[in-house]
Amino acid sequence: MMSGSNGRRPAIEVTGLTKVYAGGVEAVKGLSFEVAQGEVFGLLGPNGAGKSTTIGMLTTTVSPTSGTARVAGSDVVTDPIGVRAASAVVFQDPVVDRALTGERNLEIHARLWGVPRGEIGSRIGEVATRFGLGDLLQRTVDTYSGGQRRRLEIARSLVSRPRVLFLDEPTVGLDPRIRHELLDVIGALRDAGDMTIVLTTHYLDEAERLCDRVAIVHEGRIVALGKPQALLDELGHEIVELRVDAPGEPLLSFLRQRSVIGDGAFALGSTLTLPLRGIPAADVFAAVDDFGAAVIATTTRPPSLDDVYLNLTGGRLAAAA
Amino acid sequence: MTTTITAPPVDLRPTTDTAVTRPAWRSVFSTLTGRRFVLSAHTPREILVPLLTPILFADVLAPALAKSIPATSGIDYQSFVAVGTIGLLVPLSCILGGIGMIVDRDSGAQRDLLAAPAPRSLMVLGNLTVALAVSLFQVIALLGASLARGATFTTDVAGWLWAAAAVVGLATFMHGLAEILAARIKKQEEYVGAAPPVALLPWFLAGSFFPISAMPAGLTAIAKLLPVTHALALLRYGLVDHNGHGLHDIWGMTNTTAMATLSLLVVAMFAIGVLALSTRVFTRAAID
Numbered sequence: 001m002m003s004g005s006n007g008r009r010p011a012i013e014v015t016g017l018t019k020v021y022a023g024g025v026e027a028v029k030g031l032s033f034e035v036a037q038g039e040v041f042g043l044l045g046p047n048g049a050g051k052s053t054t055i056g057m058l059t060t061t062v063s064p065t066s067g068t069a070r071v072a073g074s075d076v077v078t079d080p081i082g083v084r085a086a087s088a089v090v091f092q093d094p095v096v097d098r099a100l101t102g103e104r105n106l107e108i109h110a111r112l113w114g115v116p117r118g119e120i121g122s123r124i125g126e127v128a129t130r131f132g133l134g135d136l137l138q139r140t141v142d143t144y145s146g147g148q149r150r151r152l153e154i155a156r157s158l159v160s161r162p163r164v165l166f167l168d169e170p171t172v173g174l175d176p177r178i179r180h181e182l183l184d185v186i187g188a189l190r191d192a193g194d195m196t197i198v199l200t201t202h203y204l205d206e207a208e209r210l211c212d213r214v215a216i217v218h219e220g221r222i223v224a225l226g227k228p229q230a231l232l233d234e235l236g237h238e239i240v241e242l243r244v245d246a247p248g249e250p251l252l253s254f255l256r257q258r259s260v261i262g263d264g265a266f267a268l269g270s271t272l273t274l275p276l277r278g279i280p281a282a283d284v285f286a287a288v289d290d291f292g293a294a295v296i297a298t299t300t301r302p303p304s305l306d307d308v309y310l311n312l313t314g315g316r317l318a319a320a321a
Numbered sequence: 322m323t324t325t326i327t328a329p330p331v332d333l334r335p336t337t338d339t340a341v342t343r344p345a346w347r348s349v350f351s352t353l354t355g356r357r358f359v360l361s362a363h364t365p366r367e368i369l370v371p372l373l374t375p376i377l378f379a380d381v382l383a384p385a386l387a388k389s390i391p392a393t394s395g396i397d398y399q400s401f402v403a404v405g406t407i408g409l410l411v412p413l414s415c416i417l418g419g420i421g422m423i424v425d426r427d428s429g430a431q432r433d434l435l436a437a438p439a440p441r442s443l444m445v446l447g448n449l450t451v452a453l454a455v456s457l458f459q460v461i462a463l464l465g466a467s468l469a470r471g472a473t474f475t476t477d478v479a480g481w482l483w484a485a486a487a488v489v490g491l492a493t494f495m496h497g498l499a500e501i502l503a504a505r506i507k508k509q510e511e512y513v514g515a516a517p518p519v520a521l522l523p524w525f526l527a528g529s530f531f532p533i534s535a536m537p538a539g540l541t542a543i544a545k546l547l548p549v550t551h552a553l554a555l556l557r558y559g560l561v562d563h564n565g566h567g568l569h570d571i572w573g574m575t576n577t578t579a580m581a582t583l584s585l586l587v588v589a590m591f592a593i594g595v596l597a598l599s600t601r602v603f604t605r606a607a608i609d
Binding site (some may be wrong): 082099100113114221283 | 435436
């Protein structure tokens with residue numbers, strides 16, 4: 001039996017997980033990773049990368065074509081009910097009975113997940129308090145705003161106190177204020193330390209803010225896996241982004257020849273992203289001047305996961321999403 | 322309205338039990354059934370709309386026709402048609418109920434239910450239980466309206482039981498068809514287009530307005546293969562046709578109890594077969 005860094009068996013163990021849909025579309029190509037108990041793990045990538053299909057397989061709503069996956073010790077193929085008993089999921093799209101009250105939605109979920117009848121009321125009260133739903137519970141969900149509905153769905157997933165919580169793009173479509181409030185709540189769940197959370201997102205700031213580790217998924221494969229800071233450190237501590245009046249690739253080659261840029265530099269059109277890795281920025285600007293290009297705009301900033309993704313895939317994550 | 326999400330020190334930590342709680346299937350079934358019932362009650366079209374046409378047949382058309390067609394197989398025509406409209410009511414109600422399943426899949430909580438720790442076939446059984454309850458209610462309402470308009474049902478406990486068994490069998494069969502259609506058809510508008518042929522066409526051949534023996538031999542042979550024909554013959558045997566004329570038209574035998582048993586077996590076989598198939602189709606369609 002494998003065990004995580006804390007000596008306990010991983011909450012999620014995925015080995016060679018593959019999904020080929022009818023028609024031959026290979027959405028997930030041999031993913032392998034582990035998620036430790038209590039860890040917040042991010043699956044990061046643009047739409048179509050295979051994140052939701054992976055979540056679907058881990059929640060037993062998508063059948064794997066090959067490979068294995070275990071959630072809380074139960075195999076997703078041979079013991080799907082065991083997987084579902086230990087987990088809950090917040091879906092990307094609204095999944096709620098709009099004709100019923102918020103309380104009725106929570107109650108149905110609690111009963112289906114086997115919450116003892118005597119505890120259902122107190123559990124609903126807890127999550128309602130936590131998510132500011134107290135005044136809304138007696139209203140039918142079709143009167144809720146989008147943010148209120150989303151909060152209800154997250155609250156619902158917590159009524160059963162799952163060991164593993166899957167959040168599939170939980171903040172998509174929310175206004176910025178509600179989005180940040182929800183991120184606070186997810187952060188609080190992370191800080192409690194007992195619940196394993198798998199979060200898919202294409203918002204890079206969410207991953208950086210919430211996740212203990214991230215897997216960057218590109219075209220069904222994991223192209224990077226690690227702690228966000230470790231992935232960022234691979235690009236150094238500072239990045240210069242230049243927009244010049246010339247094609248970027250020849251200038252990039254010139255800068256490499258002059259050894260004023262480190263690994264991980266790349267060009268998209270006339271924009272160059274240059275990890276400095278201790279090289280003074282002035283040296284870079286001097287080399288650009290020597291090349292004969294004029295700098296139109298300059299930005300100096302710390303690297304982001306966007307840069308990591310871009311370096312690995314050649315496509316800008318946020319633009320692709 | 323501005324609402325702030327607060328974070329009081331409430332306990333949302335996961336259960337630490339060694340064994341994860343797996344709910345009792347009986348509890349899951351009752352929860353799913355209760356949910357479907359409440360959703361149906363919130364959707365009057367699922368209960369009341371299917372009643373309108375059959376009641377118009379039974380309370381307007383049948384009394385009018387009864388003036389020129391005094392009796393059919395020894396039964397007053399109004400009562401004959403009143404029972405015949407059950408063959409329209411139950412299929413129409415069950416098939417229209419499939420729209421609710423598509424709504425549930427597309428914009429309801431079905432996906433959360435599919436992630437619940439219970440066999441997904443329980444969803445089909447929960448839906449079926451509500452369909453049966455709604456069908457029985459509708460049949461009672463239809464018979465009540467027919468009685469109020471002058472139809473006569475001379476029956477006893479055994480007769481009611483034959484009739485109830487026929488309704489349960491027919492409703493199970495039609496609900497199974499609705500589950501299959503709803504799982505296969507992706508859009509509501511396509512489903513609405515497919516529903517009338519499935520619900521209505523068999524009814525025209527099943528001896529609703531006239532004995533099946535009055536049709537050409539080829540159509541009579543087809544009618545004998547339809548579960549709705551057997552269900553209507555059973556309903557009439559139980560409620561108005563104690564000599565079993567309808568059953569005789571199907572089986573050509575003299576022992577009415579034996580013929581009724583055979584017809585009930587036919588309806589039951591169709592019901593169980595389609596229910597099993599619909600459960601398989603639903604559970605397979607539920608996962609990609």
